[in-house]
Amino acid sequence: MGKFLIGCDIGTSGAKAVIADEEGKVYGSCYVEYPLYSPRTGWFEHDPEDYWRVFKKNMQEILRQSKVKPSEVAGISVSACSPCCILVDRKGNPLKRSPIWMDRRAVDECEFIRNIYDDDEIFRVSANPLDPHSGAVKLLWEKNHNPDIYKETYKMLNPANFITMKLTGKFVTDYSNASLTGIVFDIVKRKWRTDMLERLEMDPDKLARLAPCHEVVGEVTKEAAAECGLCPGTLVAAGTVDCNAAWLGNGSVQPGDASFVMGTAGALGVVHREPRFTQSLTTIIHTADSENLYTTLAGTSTCGGLLRYLRDTFTQKENKWAKEEGKDIYDIFSEEAEVVAPGSDGLIVLPYLSGERTPLWNPNARGMVFGLSFSHTRGHWVRAMMEGGVYAVYHCLRIMQENHLEIKSPILVSEGGSKSALWRQIASDIMNVELSYMKEAKGAPMGNVINAGVASGIFKSFDVAKDFIHVEQIHYPDLERHAVYEKYYALYRKLYEDIKENYDILSRIKNG
Template sequence: MTGYLVGCDIGTGGTKAVVIDLRGSVKGTHYIEYPLITPRPGWAEHHPDTYWDAVVKTIKLSLEKAKINPSQVLGVGLSAMSPACILVDKDLNPLQNSHIWMDRRGTAESMQIKAQIGDDEVFRVSGNPIDPYYATVKLLWEKNNRPELYNKAHKMLTAKDYPLMKLTGQPVTDYGNASLIGVAFDIVKKEWNRPMLQELGLDVDKFPEVFPCDEVVGYVTREAAALTGLVEGTPVVAGAIDCNAAWVSTGIIRPGDNSITLGTAGVWGVVHEEPSFSRGMISVVHAADSRNKYTTVGALVCAGALIRYFRDTFAQVEMHAAQTLQISPYEIMNLEAEKVPAGSDGLLVLPYFMGERTPIWDPLARGVTFGMSLAHGRGHYIRSYMEGVAYGIKQNMKMVSEAGIPINPVVGMVEGGANSRLWRQIMADVLGVKTAYMKNSLGAPVGDAIVAGVGVGAFPNYEIVNDWVEMSEYHTPDPKNEKVYTGMYELYTSLYPRLKEDFVKLAEITGYK
């Protein structure tokens, strides 16, 4: 078989598309950045059409760069940061802004679900906890706070589902995104738990129909073809979550395989086949062989978001220098951080700038910079952000290991912050394991294309990716740094319990709950 595949990933800060051939070579790619809307602390939104506009432009320009005949595209796959809550009416028009995974407004609704259903029952059904992170909680917030929009809504969709709907006309979702809609999604039976939704007063019909990640769920419409440059009738598969798509692209598909994705969020996950889930973690159906495999995920709300925040807020000097030198400002920021020793001379950051997911699940937690002195410079702050994320990943890995889920002793790294050699070494030193890096990987969009390839029969299975994966750089722990980080990690884990009640008081004082 000859032909090409298109993958497109909708991220928190931007969207990237690729065109690959059937040997895994990228023939064309394009990326578009866009802003996050934060109308008040704890809220995080996009306009849904931001996703669609970005998908249109990135696919169109990727096809143009690939210089191929669009009729040769065999299939299309999408992924996105997840979850998100987008309400569409019967004409499939959006009714509100998308409140995304980072949004923490559903604190009261989480307490409502705990009171009505209980943590144990939700975990038994979904393999997940109750938290404002999950889209079912977000939908309940809409019902409680904007009932006129809830009543008008035909379907709730995620950030991947909305452009999928615009591409095909089908308002559906996939097993992975359904896992993060959460609460009432039966992760083993892979269906909505109707009695639970009815008990919460939520209309089951507002939830999208669910499909395996690689199942063809629709075809590019005439209108979408005119905008994207794709051919009308091109098959489109159900799609995936961004981190799982990224892991597919790097061959993280077998039990025990594990990887870190350092995008806006920091996400670590391990693959397993047994439907055995770890309390406090995120449980997701894997994009590879979604009928049979899972990933247990530890997810920090902020990872690359911290470095971008520093760039946008404090790095005007680096931005100007980067423009003059025609390089990325992140390269200059890395050089500053590299001059700082392990442990950042005692500067330690809790990366809870937008609350936190695993393992503390606290929407009221906030970022803390601990140990500041007049001796600390810009490089200290940049490095301490990187180290704080690494401490958070380590905390999650330890909990999953203690739950008995097997984890291979090499952790893969891909995308975003993983492009920083310094950050990869920090991860190796903090985690105490070897890290493996794929330099030329474009991550999630390539994984999306692979999922589409399996779905349309271009590939016999997901093992094909192992013929393409080539790790370009390994990092092993530095014993001297490891010793420093062991002490800093112990301090890191001790700070939050001491501050937990203070975060509650802060929310009460400011009214930002």
């Protein structure tokens, strides 16, 4: 058996992969972007063929960089954004573009389900709320709006499971992704509720076989090996959700361990063993020891994605210039925001650009800028977006604390927006918590390396993740700044409560 392991993460904006040895040393890494489609307000889609295209490119590049022979790779694990809804035929071919986790179109389907099962019953089964976010709700939307494609569908998969299927020919859903399929997944018994599916007039056979995240579900086929450069027979783990993989890569393996991923969305996860769940938040079965552990998730709709929106919408020419000069537009953003006082001189952003998930669960919510004046500069906009993204996560953290969830300190922060030291300090100050940071953290891909290592037997347990943690910096909250932020946070919360009914009015006007 080889000593190298591959981890790949299929994200909202692109796919990244690493190849590492049993000591956690990375020999090659690669990131490739792909398009995000938004054909209508509240609709967000990927082309599943893009997942496989960039996965193959990632594999070829990391093998080239590392000079590792494909036969030396012992195992591979893939994580991805979730929940999505990839419809495939019996040969595994995608039948259409897939709605992703950001997609909010299935509002009517939620009302249909609510007329059959009330919210409390849904929560008792799945430990998650009824919302267009859920994969099963997305599948019901496809049944209602694309009935011919629904009939042709053999299985519904998430992106991680889609890549696993392309590698092995096996149709499997890991426990972690099943958690976010929601409503029809019994999260404690870890099984599909076929009775609920049938009552909702959905075909249980369209959901794939369930498996623990570290189960070896198959081997790389000769056909897949020829396409992506891997060796036939390489072991493939069931896989997991992207944020779960990132938390594992950050060393969150034991109850109380906490990790904050500042990706496109904000994802603060806390590990626990007891099946005691928090309403208004999300529960995902953890990658580490997925037969026993859970993570309670603060999963907001936007975080790092806020500055990407600013970059792509308002600074396209400057971003191009920065690249030509060898600079990073995000560093320029941070420099401008750093000279702005906490609270952005009264500029507040409600960061709900694609609705909101935890804890509001409002698909009609939209972004709002409050307090804008002629004195506000671009630096104010940047800082207000940074602060707004953290306010949303802080709202969830306070709910966790009120429910007495054990949260160990410090919380390790990684990915996306965490590359900005300013944004990390803002998060520490707003939430009044210590944050530790690894500059060289590989995030979700490294979590997949660990999952593949446990699956293939190279690692005895997930505790090896702790050995790979090398903290570069710890951020301590400033109590004076926190006191200022508490006042702005209270106004942030009040703004939403004052205008939330108007979001529904706006939706009705836009949608006729």
